[in-house]
Amino acid sequence: METGHSGYKLRCELTGHEDDVRGICVCGNEGIATSSRDKTVRFWNSDGRKYVESKILLGHTSFVGPLAWISPDEEFPEGGIVSGGMDTLVIVWDLRTGEKVQTLKGHQQQVTGITLDNGDIVSSSVDCTLRRWRNGQVLEFWGAHNAAIQSVIKLPSGVLVTGSSDASLKLWRGKTCLKTLLGHTDTVRSLSVMSDLGVLSASHDGSIRLWALSGETLMEMVGDTSIVYSVDSHASEVIVSGSEDCSAKIWKDGICV
Secondary structure (H helix, E strand, C coil): CCCCHHHCCCCCCCCCCCCCEEEEEEECCCEEEEEECCCEEEEEEEECCEEEEEEEEECCCCCEEEEEEECCCCCCCCCEEEEEECCCCEEEEECCCCEEEEEECCCCCCEEEEEEECCEEEEEECCCEEEEEECCEEEEEEECCCCCEEEEEECCCCCEEEEECCCCEEEEECCEEEEEECCCCCCEEEEEEECCCEEEEEECCCEEEEECCCCCEEEEEECCCCCEEEEEECCCCCEEEEECCCCEEEEECCEEC
16 A cells, blocks of 8 residues: 555545534445434445445434444345434434334433444443443443543454543443553544554544553554544554544554655
């Protein structure tokens, strides 16, 4: 993969939402799901090198944020989508029909994160809780931070990681907190797994950090003068971040390339 600026060009634009886009989810080889302040989730099929809108999922009553992909199985032959919204709802969608099949009610404030865990759905919220859902019902919930939780991800080991407005990350096995990671000076907004290395976090403090699961900061990347909203990584160990300054930055070995 080229890492020079000339190596990255706009491939296509997905146009259809009527307000700002709040979430993006790569759905295996099936396509891309997006969520928006326009209260919709949209699914886009790949058509060669472009993506074509194929379904609009209607059911949330306020803006939609986090998304998760359910791989095709007996229950969802064409896959499914899980979405969370400002309306406090977690909704499960069947992509074959475009209809919602479960509406999960329990959070008291905005749903900010969703991850799948062996068939369960785990959601995070501004209400400071994590909730585990199974077969449409809440299985357990617990207060995980003393401030709004902004993101939750699952590691390959099964450990859950949360990021919060209290500027910390926490590692969880079930309802037990295994470790608290401190270093950011403002809200931890986004988390991502970086294969074989650890956890990436993006923060309102303008930095991105790569953490070892021991709690050590392996790398800090500072190149934004405003909030970093999102972070993810590629198998090549390239890191991509998105910021309030309207830019996407590409990082290699801690340097913005």
